[in-house]
Amino acid sequence: MADPILALRGVDKSFGPVQVLHGVDFELCPGEIHALIGENGAGKSTTMKIIAGYYDATAGETLWQGKPISFQSSDDAEALGIVMIHQEFNLAEHLGVDQNVFLGRELKRGWRLDHKAMRARTSELLERLECNVDPSAQVSQISVPSKQMVEIAKALSRDLRVLIMDEPTAVLTERDCEILFRQIERLRDEGVALLYTSHKLSEVKRVCDRVTVLRDGAMVRSEMVADISEDEMAAAMVGRELSDLYPAKAVPQNEVMLEVEGLSVPGLIEDASLTLRRGEVLGIGGLVGSGRTELAEAIAGLRPRTGEVRLMGEELPAGEVRTAMERGLVYLTEDRKNAGLLLDKGARENLTLALLDRFGKVLIDRKAEEAALDRAIEEFAIRIPERGMPVGNLSGGNQQKLLLAKTLLSEPQVILIDEPTRGIDIGTKQQIYGLISRLAAEGHAIIVISSEMPELIGIVSRALVMHDGRVVGALEGDDVNEGSIVRLAMGLGETSKEAVA
Amino acid sequence: MTMATASKTNSQGAGRKINLQVIGPVVALIALILIGMALNSNFLSYANITNVLARSAFIGIIAVGMTFVITAGGLDLSVGSMAAFVAGLMILTMNTLTESMGVTLPVILLGVALALAAGLIAGIINGVLITRVGIEAFIVTLGTMGIYRSLITWLADGGTLSLGFEMRELYRPVYYGGIAGISWPIIAFAVVAIIGEIVMRHTAFGRHCAAIGSNERVARYSSIAVLKVRLATYALLGLLVGFAVVMYVPRLGSASASTGLLWELEAIAAVIIGGTLLKGGFGRVWGTVVGVLILSLIGNILNLTDFVSPYLNGAIQGAVIILAVVMQRKSASDR
Numbered sequence: 001m002a003d004p005i006l007a008l009r010g011v012d013k014s015f016g017p018v019q020v021l022h023g024v025d026f027e028l029c030p031g032e033i034h035a036l037i038g039e040n041g042a043g044k045s046t047t048m049k050i051i052a053g054y055y056d057a058t059a060g061e062t063l064w065q066g067k068p069i070s071f072q073s074s075d076d077a078e079a080l081g082i083v084m085i086h087q088e089f090n091l092a093e094h095l096g097v098d099q100n101v102f103l104g105r106e107l108k109r110g111w112r113l114d115h116k117a118m119r120a121r122t123s124e125l126l127e128r129l130e131c132n133v134d135p136s137a138q139v140s141q142i143s144v145p146s147k148q149m150v151e152i153a154k155a156l157s158r159d160l161r162v163l164i165m166d167e168p169t170a171v172l173t174e175r176d177c178e179i180l181f182r183q184i185e186r187l188r189d190e191g192v193a194l195l196y197t198s199h200k201l202s203e204v205k206r207v208c209d210r211v212t213v214l215r216d217g218a219m220v221r222s223e224m225v226a227d228i229s230e231d232e233m234a235a236a237m238v239g240r241e242l243s244d245l246y247p248a249k250a251v252p253q254n255e256v257m258l259e260v261e262g263l264s265v266p267g268l269i270e271d272a273s274l275t276l277r278r279g280e281v282l283g284i285g286g287l288v289g290s291g292r293t294e295l296a297e298a299i300a301g302l303r304p305r306t307g308e309v310r311l312m313g314e315e316l317p318a319g320e321v322r323t324a325m326e327r328g329l330v331y332l333t334e335d336r337k338n339a340g341l342l343l344d345k346g347a348r349e350n351l352t353l354a355l356l357d358r359f360g361k362v363l364i365d366r367k368a369e370e371a372a373l374d375r376a377i378e379e380f381a382i383r384i385p386e387r388g389m390p391v392g393n394l395s396g397g398n399q400q401k402l403l404l405a406k407t408l409l410s411e412p413q414v415i416l417i418d419e420p421t422r423g424i425d426i427g428t429k430q431q432i433y434g435l436i437s438r439l440a441a442e443g444h445a446i447i448v449i450s451s452e453m454p455e456l457i458g459i460v461s462r463a464l465v466m467h468d469g470r471v472v473g474a475l476e477g478d479d480v481n482e483g484s485i486v487r488l489a490m491g492l493g494e495t496s497k498e499a500v501a
Numbered sequence: 502m503t504m505a506t507a508s509k510t511n512s513q514g515a516g517r518k519i520n521l522q523v524i525g526p527v528v529a530l531i532a533l534i535l536i537g538m539a540l541n542s543n544f545l546s547y548a549n550i551t552n553v554l555a556r557s558a559f560i561g562i563i564a565v566g567m568t569f570v571i572t573a574g575g576l577d578l579s580v581g582s583m584a585a586f587v588a589g590l591m592i593l594t595m596n597t598l599t600e601s602m603g604v605t606l607p608v609i610l611l612g613v614a615l616a617l618a619a620g621l622i623a624g625i626i627n628g629v630l631i632t633r634v635g636i637e638a639f640i641v642t643l644g645t646m647g648i649y650r651s652l653i654t655w656l657a658d659g660g661t662l663s664l665g666f667e668m669r670e671l672y673r674p675v676y677y678g679g680i681a682g683i684s685w686p687i688i689a690f691a692v693v694a695i696i697g698e699i700v701m702r703h704t705a706f707g708r709h710c711a712a713i714g715s716n717e718r719v720a721r722y723s724s725i726a727v728l729k730v731r732l733a734t735y736a737l738l739g740l741l742v743g744f745a746v747v748m749y750v751p752r753l754g755s756a757s758a759s760t761g762l763l764w765e766l767e768a769i770a771a772v773i774i775g776g777t778l779l780k781g782g783f784g785r786v787w788g789t790v791v792g793v794l795i796l797s798l799i800g801n802i803l804n805l806t807d808f809v810s811p812y813l814n815g816a817i818q819g820a821v822i823i824l825a826v827v828m829q830r831k832s833a834s835d836r
Contacts, residue, residue: 339722342712353723364703
């Protein structure tokens with residue numbers, strides 16, 4: 001194998017009094033796809049940010065082609081061809097694709113911008129990535145996978161040596177992931193060193209050459225992927241053998257909790273119907289953009305809709321979130337950073353935000369709030385290092401658990417959960433699956449929307465599949481399998497209409 | 502590049518810096534008081550302190566309302582013109598009523614009721630245009646600012662509207678009187694500020710304002726009635742403008758095209774100096790009070806000393822405002 005292009009030697013990193021990395025040794029070689037895996041809070045992001053020049057290491061050194069180097073800022077790293085693509089894209093939404101690709105390094109002719117050359121270069125780069133986005137399109141108008149391609153094109157527009165990607169596949173559907181993998185494999189063959197994180201071990205197994213496992217800020221294993229099984233990776237991450245990831249499925253009762261009939265949202269959803277029983281976990285599958293989220297939001301009153309929604313036999317008015325919550329139906333958003341939590345506020349403010357009227361009539365009873373937070377921390381095993389800290393600084397898994405606590409605070413009967421485990425580690429996933437199954441066993445009715453097939457198959461007793469704004473099929477029991485879900489999600493054939501209703 | 506530097510500062514000792522940020526405006530206020538004491542022995546005299554506080558009461562009362570508007574992610578540029586217009590309306594009405602009802606207390610009470618109602622309605626108009634029609638707060642209030650300013654000029658026919666002399670004598674104590682040596686405007690400002698602080702920190706309304714300013718989408722998904730809360734902030738501000746006018750009219754007994762000029766900017770400046778984020782999401786009423794005091798003390802100190810020309814008042818206030826925002830920027834990246 002080639003010599004490492006970049007290496008960390010005994011790197012420590014502390015944030016104030018908290019040490020998050022302990023003597024990390026790490027090597028990245030050209031022409032290799034290297035996966036960095038670990039639970040949330042294990043130090044993956046910190047490690048990547050040290051490599052990309054966003055953080056300074058507290059101790060230890062960074063070697064570039066064997067020589068010690070220190071970066072003043074990420075600009076220094078980028079000058080060497082080390083580029084990091086963040087989970088939240090760094091794109092100017094209102095600028096064009098070409099303008100974004102050359103942002104900060106615009107091509108000029110004399111003192112004027114050379115629009116033509118930039119557009120031509122961009123379209124060349126996008127072509128190389130098999131991405132058919134129009135270089136003049138505004139970034140806010142293009143899809144999430146396309147945005148990712150634009151980020152990669154932006155990286156490619158410099159002399160790219162090391163590409164670091166923070167959970168690139170978390171926001172992609174399986175099909176878009178395939179395109180991404182083809183691209184990163186091509187980059188590997190061109191000699192680029194690729195480092196990426198993912199919570200999907202099957203993906204790591206398939207795509208990567210080498211895998212490094214972090215646990216509690218220390219490197220616990222680094223192996224060629226061929227020499228380690230998925231189970232061994234998971235065990236190395238959590239430090240113990242994982243028993244079965246999915247709990248036993250709850251058995252639905254007869255009582256109908258939620259009935260949706262002929263629900264439509266103009267331009268997004270057409271004539272969707274479903275029935276949800278007490279104790280049932282109903283899945284909704286389909287591609288991103290197939291209307292799953294919009295359907296749930298319309299039911300919960302977050303979108304205007306037509307059609308009928310009956311909650312425990314009573315008609316639920318459209319567009320009234322508050323009423324839905326008061327009557328026992330809540331929606332947990334897939335977008336916890338932009339729609340779920342106030343990232344700059346503490347856990348207490350976030351937990352009680354939707355239910356302040358329960359905490360004191362005129363003045364807010366802060367003691368009661370603190371007590372509620374205590375209970376939530378215990379019940380949901382949320383780890384909060386410092387009580388008052390902004391929740392934006394919590395790890396993804398803890399944010400998700402806090403969001404669950406917040407959503408469930410009103411003690412709802414019907415719970416719509418959109419992407420319950422997006423971007424969180426396997427240990428937390430297991431906890432959340434356990435929670436969902438417990439809620440169902442206690443008599444709640446739950447809808448789970450998910451892009452992750454194994455998850456959908458693992459926890460639901462029945463699944464609806466959406467395609468292009470319509471419910472195109474219902475699967476039950478053993479029929480809930482990857483093949484049938486994908487077939488329906490891609491719009492290939494519908495199951496019998498009776499099953500849908 | 503800015504991202505990189507921001508991330509780096511992020512890692513070190515955020516806790517202590519925030520503390521310094523919190524007390525920053527207070528330190529500035531204390532420094533100003535010490536400077537004032539050093540430069541002029543009359544600075545701490547009862548007369549001077551009363552004068553400074555009473556004059557800052559109008560801006561102060563308005564700034565408390567402005568704190569809620571800004572915390573919820575809004576802005577109101579119209580408050581100065583609105584104050585002038587409401588004052589003009591109040592004076593015209595009271596003069597007309599005096600003709601039929603004589604120089605009596607009910608005329609004052611009706612005038613006060615009218616001022617409060619007019620302020621409330623003006624605030625609601627701003628709020629409805631912003632939340633229901635969906636126009637940017639900046640544009641709406643820039644528009645209403647021009648409208649009210651022009652209306653008061655028109656009402657006064659380019660000159661000054663004055664309260665009848667006898668009526669002025671009857672109404673005068675509301676500004677110049679007081680209890681236990683504390684004048685009414687100071688008491689009114691203190692009461693508004695204390696209630697404002699409690700509402701901001703300890704009620705659902707205050708929490709909802711901060712949530713909306715922090716992230717409107719999260720607030721909406723948390724079943725907060727976003728539009729209603731935002732409308733309420735403008736209505737509250739309008740009501741407080743009316744209340745400020747009630748305290749202002751007895752001071753001079755008149756209103757003209759130059760009444761309340763630049764009040765909106767002083768109120769916004771006080772809010773920002775006090776540590777409320779201009780982009781919303783975090784606000785504190787006590788900070789606003791400190792901001793109001795800082796701004797009026799600067800003017801007062803310049804008037805009392807020949808050190809710097811009082812004509813430079815605006816320049817120094819401007820520098821303080823910019824400095825406050827620079828400090829705020831630093832603290833934002835700390836978090």
